[in-house]
Amino acid sequence: MAEPVDAAAQSTTEDGFLGGRLRLRQPVTGHRAGHDAILLAASTRVRAGYRVVEFGTGVGAAGLAVASRGERIVPALVEIDPDLAALARDNVRLNELAAEVVCLDVTGPAEAFAAVGLGPDSADVVLMNPPFHDAARHRASPDPARQRAHLATATTLEAWVHAARRLLKSSGTLTLIWRADGLADVLAALDRGFGSVMVQAVHGQADKPAIRILVRATKGGRAPLMLFPSLLLNDSSSQPSAMAQAVLAGEQLLPLGQF
Structure with missing residues (x-):
């Protein structure tokens, strides 16, 4: 049986993901999990027994979606906000999954990571959804937690990629998700230490530019860049595409999660 949570019930909602198989308690206001987390999970390739670490887990959506595949994956979920980390722990219990939640600054020193069991060269997979909105072009939310979760600084991407490379x-x-117009920045950040880069664009509408990019890269990889067909969330009649529905329901992985 799932244990009762100790988070204030009045300040959270319980929402279904993966066709309702994954239940997540999350704040009514502030940062809330959505499609991005599930797309990230569906682009993350894992094998039984892999050491998987998620950076910026929030309430645990992406990491727990990966853990729910039943492949003996026990992810470490890293989150800087103690309130969100507490909710992530609640969600681990709620879904009766195995995962470790660590309250830690992704941009912190190697010693801080090692102190919680995340030493250098110890992970098989890192997945992350860093803050990616450009502060110069987006109005900052009055909610401090939402602002921290969404707005990137000039060094955010490089710092998060550096931490992943070390780990x-x-x-x-x-595997990461980023805004589509920042593809050049992602490739530049990955240029030091990563290769075998794979990219899939995500379009919200059939006739609109991509809104997100999903990227997978290999530490020390040497294979050439691979571009996969774009994922269309909504078709020309503004209805959810069959592929998007299958992925969001947890019935199908995206190409980066398979190759």
Whole structure:
């Protein structure tokens, strides 16, 4: 049986993901999990027994979606906000999954990571959804937690990729989601230490530019860049596409989660 949570019930909602198989308690206001987390999870390739670490887990959506596949995956979920980390722990119990939640600053020193069991060259997979909105082009939310979760600084991407590179074993993989107009920044950040980069664009509407990019890269990889067909969330009649529905319901992985 799932244990009762100790988070204030009045300040949270319980929402269904993966066709209702994954239940997440999350704040009514502030940062809330959505499609991005599930797309990230569906782009993350894992094998039984892999050491998987999620950076910026929030309430645990992406990491727990990966853990729910039943492949003996016990992810470490890293979150800087203690309130969100507490909710992530609640969600681990709610879904009766195995996962470790760590309250830690992703941009912190290697010693801080090692102190919680995340030493260098120890992970097979890192997945992350860093804050990616450009502060110069987006009005900051009055909610401090939402602002921290969504707005990137000039060094956010580079710092998060650096932390992933340090944590990953040789040939370990990093999977991330970022805004589509920042593809050049992502490729530049990955240029030091990563290769075998795979990219899939995500379009909200059939006739609109991409809104997100999903990227997987291998530490020390040497294979050339691979571009996969774009994922269309809504078709030309503004209805959810069959592929998007299958992925969001947890019935199908995206190409980066398979190759």
